[in-house]
Amino acid sequence: MIDTFAASRALPSFRITQFNLAFYTDYISSYDELTTWPKDLREELKNVLPFSTITPVKILDSKDHGTEKIAFSRLSDGKQFESVLMRHEDGRNTVCVSCMIGCPVGCTFCATGKMKFIANLSAEEIVDQVLYFARTLKKQKQTITNIVFMGMGEPLLNLEEVLKAIGILNDPKKMGFGIRRITISTSGITPKIYELMKRGYKGRLALSLHAPDQKLRERIMPIAKTYPLPELMSTVNAFATRTQLRISYEYILIDGVNDTPIHARALARLFGEDSELVHVNLIPYNPISDVPYRRSSSKSVYEFAKVLSDLGISNTFRVTMGDDIKAACGQLANNE
Secondary structure (H helix, E strand, O other): OHHHHHHHOOOOHHHHHHHHHHHHHOOOOOHHHOOOOOHHHHHHHHHHOOOOOEEEEEEEEOOOOOEEEEEEEEOOOOOEEEEEEEEOOOOOEEEEOOOEEEOOOOOOOOHHHHHOEEEEOOHHHHHHHHHHHHHHHHHOOOOOOEEEEOOOOOHHHHHHHHHHHHHHHHOOOOOOOOHHHEEEEEOOOHHHHHHHHHOOOOOEEEEEOOOOOHHHHHHHOHHHHOOOHHHHHHHHHHHHHHHOOOEEEEEEEEOOOOOOHHHHHHHHHHHOOOOOOEEEEEEEOOOOOOOOOOEOOHHHHHHHHHHHHHOOOEEEEOOOOOHHHOOOOOOOOOOO
16 A cells, blocks of 8 residues: 555655555556656555556457456456446446455346355455556546446445445545445345445445345345345335435346336335335346346336336336446356
């Protein structure tokens, strides 16, 4: 850490300011570009502190060039994980960061869950994913507009490192990234959502819901057995009330499993009458190996969305990005 390096050498505070400006704001690509520091001090820094805790080992670009997936290897042990940059047609650039290698939650429709849990990522490894893409976009005179914790892993099961990373991303003396442009996506770890509120998290929350009732949710998301839906929904509603931010309910549409008008009406009932802070993000199922699920038909998607709209539930259908390079929702698995 730069603070430790500076403290051990009794560097004046302005050296930290210079470093933070160059590293977190100007997005320098090596310590050689830290020209506000004397050359001998830069050389010493290079010998002591790696420029990044992760290194790209494979880059995949989608056919439409809208999605870029990077396989990173972390310096600490060589273990690999994936992150994604999505370039939206409206000009937004979203970085989908990972917080783990693998995932312990085990959702039946998710390739990362099939990997099982391998390791947590540190705050520095999380931030270095964002910095990598920030440097890439800088060369194209673009910037990151959104950061979503929707890559590998369950963010609330690595909460300390995730919040530490968000602190660096949001710190005005570092990246200064607006907290409302950061989203944590969770499969529904109820006690940790309470902890998020207790810790004063003011960013956005997305809940991977995917089913309108407890029985079906348990079938496709085993974590639901530990954190029942009624208590989970009550907790998420409390979060929405406290922050006054709309909750994004992620709902992957799987043919014949959760995509009928009956399911849509049940989903609307789950939200109740007060749905002002509710938005359902309808997501096409993205195929993964050795799983018999299929993507819902266009007709089923239309009917599902129409039922929600008729019942006053805000919803959108997420356009699939990067499925040709296995970078879409649920496909990250280190198998390229």
